Amino acid sequence: MKTISARQTGIIIFLTIFANKILLLPSIMYQKSQADAVFVMFGIFALELFILWVFLSLKKRYPYQNLQQILKKSIGKYLSKVLIFVFLIFFLFKTILTYSVVYVYLKDLVYQDEFGFLALVCFLPVVNHAVVCGLRAMGRTFELFYYLILAGVIFCLAIAFFTEISIPVFFTANVGAMFNSAFTHLFSFGDYLVLFVFIDKISLEKKDYKKILSFAFFAIILVLMIFSIFYAKYQITSFMHNNALADLLVFSVQFNAIGRLDIVAMLTIMTLGLFQLEIFQYAFCESFVMVFDKLSIKYAIAVFDILFFVIYFILIGKYELMIQLTTQYLSYFSLLSNFIVPIIIACCLFKKKKELKE
Amino acid sequence: MKQIVEEKIENFKNQFHDSDDFASRIFICDQGTIGFVFLKSMSDPILFSQNIYLPIQNYAKTISSDNLINVILKNNVIEKIESKDIIKNILDGKVVVFSDFFNDYISVDITSYPTRTPSEPPTSPVIQGPREGFVEDFKTNMTLIRRRIHSKDLVFETMFVGQITQTKVILTYIDKVADKKVVKHIKNKISKIKINGIVDSYYILSFLEKRPNSLFKQIGNSEKPDVVVSKMLEGKVAIIVDNSPIVLTVPFILMEDMQSSNDYYTNHHYSSVVRFIRMLGLLIAIVAPGFYLALQLFHYNILPLNFLITIADTTQGLPFTPFLEILFIFLLFQILYEVSLRLPSYLGLATSVVGALILGDTGVKAGLISPPGVIITALAKIALYTVPEQQSQITVLQIIFIILGGSLGILGIVCGFIYVVNYLNTLNDFDTPYMAPYAPRIRKDLQDGLIKVPPNDMKSPPSSFAGPINKEGK
Known part of the structure; x- marks a missing residue:
């Protein structure tokens, strides 16, 4: 089987944690919990380590089986398909959300006019092709671009850091607001779930766990740094800046006088967005194949494309509707996919462990 | 008895369709008749006379099947062959000797045909290091x-x-x-x-x-x-x-084309710098014209103001759109390149004059093409030769990226680039990752990657090739 290494897995984790939290999320989270959104993020990240723990335990116990094979033994064929179907829906909307966020960025800052179909024409064939190429090719591509992306992000952060910033005002939101913020933005998390659907395509040894964790922690630290510097830079106007990473550069007046540096953010965001789309679409297709086990991945891609076109005309480009969907309806769904399903999987794991002990 | 040998010769001659370069000789001695067949175009007739025919003539009275091999001069490879290998041996330039008084077929190597002496190959000259090149033989x-x-x-x-x-x-x-x-x-x-x-x-x-x-x-x-x-x-x-x-x-693997034999005969620090330049050259060659088009058509706000004014000044009044202009210049360069390859060398100077002065300079002055367009396309075309082994692929990619940059802007270029990289990462012939040692990262092989370590630190062969199973899965 074509597998990916621990390093490539770590990079996938890094990209999924990082990519969909650096554009829209800082601004919309500020509306609910102000600068304390950093603490909210920290809290959710800490909670999410549970998902990572479940994944690593699962991998340790079943190194060569896929999720369906693992779940089938514990909860039966149909219930396992239901759980994977939850993942399938989660990844479908995750992909749509990522498209929407990148679309908003491209429309606002890069092309400055109606751009929808152009973005679609660009992204869809590339993402479809990547899924056809498979996880191994994708993992290698991510590995190749990892340092470039990192350099781009750090460059944006450094430029923002060395321009006018002041310490953000923390501890202004009450605990209720923070919980509310955490719940409403839950859909932007659940990034470790992608690992479950291609668990059998990852080669991990016990010594690699540290590597995986280090990539996850690094991504978390970087996201928290972006949030902090973004709030430090824009303070109470943070909610107006919908493209956090790009806005860190756009309004850096001193550096703009020398030459426009937007290109760095542009290339970084486009690459990151594309990679995240690849990961989520691949996760969708893998889940699809597990649910509808008689259909190949090419059918999964075709189904995704059809669904995508349908949802595209309803959602993408409609900023308000998209926010409403993710912060109201999908939050409940995220609770199910991000926590309840992993808890069920963990229970299956413990049940199996107990049975083995007995 | 003589008839048997003549029949055999006639048979061989027929098999070669009476070709003019087919040669045969007959030598009659007391014991019987000896036949010789060979191709004049592949064998040396003087060697045949000196080393085979004359010695046999000299020892004609004592010659037998047992001592024939000893009679022929030993500076040629002599072997007994089977009848099924006769044609193959003749085609290889050997003389096949046979007789009516012994059953063996003897092949004597007197192969001689014009060959080139090893010289420095025109495609990979070096400043230091061996200059020998392979030849056709x-x-x-x-x-x-x-x-x-x-x-x-x-x-x-x-x-x-x-x-x-x-x-x-x-x-x-x-x-x-x-x-x-x-x-x-x-x-x-x-x-x-x-x-x-x-x-x-x-x-x-x-x-x-x-x-x-x-x-x-x-x-x-x-x-x-x-x-x-x-x-x-x-x-x-x-x-x-x-x-x-x-x-x-x-x-x-792709990295091979980033390496040059020169790298191994110069200081490793210098080699590392040169490899980075080659990598940069490759990147410029692929995306520069497309990127310039994307900036000019979609993202002009990124350009520094002075550069933007220069572009605006020079492109004003051009009859072509920027996209067609770049395609036109690209086509012009490609035509000049093809012409320079095929023109006799004494006309090379004339091509340069026509290309550089008449087509380039006059084209700009006539307001058909803009100087930045010429510079960018020329830069891409020259940069291509930092990695000459990839010339054909890059030329096709240049056209693709011009179309992508001109129609979709930077997004098109990013998407195109990632598409290509994804594709390259699927190439895994003989279980060797095409983009090794960077994708997947094979730490041991990085010693001869873009950064080259001194030869004394390169102790074992790279594991990208030595191990047959994909490394990242292990």
Whole structure:
């Protein structure tokens, strides 16, 4: 089987944690919990380590089986398909959300006019092709671009850091607001779930766990740094800046006088967005194949494309509707996919462990 | 008795369709008749007379089947052959000797045909280091390799390809270093080649490639024995094809084309810098025209104001759109390139004058093309030759990226680039990742990547080739 290494897995984790939290999320989270959104993020990240723990335990116990094979033994064929179907829906909307966020960025800052179909024409064939190429090719591509992306992000952060910033005002939101913020933005998390659907395509040894964790922690630290510097830079106007990473550069007046540096953010965001789309679409297709086990991945891609076109005309480009969907309806769904399903999987794991002990 | 030998000669002559270069001689002695057949175009008639015919004439009275081999002068390779191998031996330039008083067929090597002496290949000149290059003769090429590897582990395996040409294809590798699976796989692929003729090593490329329709090169090649030998020391298998100065090497990774033989004969710090420049050159060659178009058409706000004013000034009043302008200049350069390749050398200067002065300068002055457009396209075309081995692929990619940049802007270029990289990462011929040692990252092999370490630190062959199973899965 074509597998990916621990390093490539770590990079996938890094990209999924990082990519969909650096554009829209800082601004919309500020509306609910102000600068304390950093603490909210920290809290959710800490909670999410549970998902990572479940994944690593699962991998340790079943190194060569896929999720369906693992779940089938514990909860039966149909219930396992239901759980994977939850993942399938989660990844479908995750992909749509990522498209929407990148679309908003491209429309606002890069092309400055109606751009929808152009973005679609660009992204869809590339993402479809990547899924056809498979996880191994994708993992290698991510590995190749990892340092470039990192350099781009750090460059944006450094430029923002060395321009006018002041310490953000923390501890202004009450605990209720923070919980509310955490719940409403839950859909932007659940990034470790992608690992479950291609668990059998990852080669991990016990010594690699540290590597995986280090990539996850690094991504978390970087996201928290972006949030902090973004709030430090824009303070109470943070909610107006919908493209956090790009806005860190756009309004850096001193550096703009020398030459426009937007290109760095542009290339970084486009690459990151594309990679995240690849990961989520691949996760969708893998889940699809597990649910509808008689259909190949090419059918999964075709189904995704059809669904995508349908949802595209309803959602993408409609900023308000998209926010409403993710912060109201999908939050409940995220609770199910991000926590309840992993808890069920963990229970299956413990049940199996107990049975083995007995 | 004489009749038997004459009949045999007549038979051979018929098999060669009375070809003018077919030669035969008859020598009659007391014991019987001796026949000789060979091809004048492949053998040396003087050697035949001096080393074979005259000695036999001198010992005519005592000659027998037992002492015939001893009579022929020993500076030629002599062997007894079976009747089924007679034609093959004649075609190889050997004289086949037979008689009516003994049953054996004796083949004597007097092969002689014009060959080029090894000289510096025009495609890969070096400032320091060996200047020898392969030639069209396979024997010379084998010698050039053997001279560099004094080891009993060096293996040459000859196969014949081409239903009509029966061209010699020689597989060469170092037994203890090369991966047996790769050797077996190549042998298997070569043995299955069904083609009328092989004129150059390029003919067998598509039979060896896993994806023959791919734009990208999947088999390495070189005209320099030192390069081929160093690749063989890394565990690769070389394929010599008779009548071709280009020796193929497998497996192939993209990084090979970033390396030049010069890198190994100069300071390693300098080599690292040069490799970075080559990488940058490759990148500029692929995306520069497309990127310039994207900036000009979609993202002009990114450009510094002074540069933007220059572009606006120079492109004002042009009859073409920026997209067509770049395509036009690109086409112009490509035509000039093709012309310079095929024109006789004494007309080279005239091409330069026509290209640089008349087409370039006058084109700008006439307001047909803009100076930035010419500069960017020229830069891309020149940068292409930092990695000349990738010239054909890059030219196609340039056109694709011009279209992407001109129609979709930077997003098109990013998408195109990632598409290409994703595709390259699927290439995994002979279990060797195409983008190694960077994707997947093979730490040990980074020593000869973009940053090169001194030779004393490169102690073992790279694991990208030595191990047959993909590394990242382990």
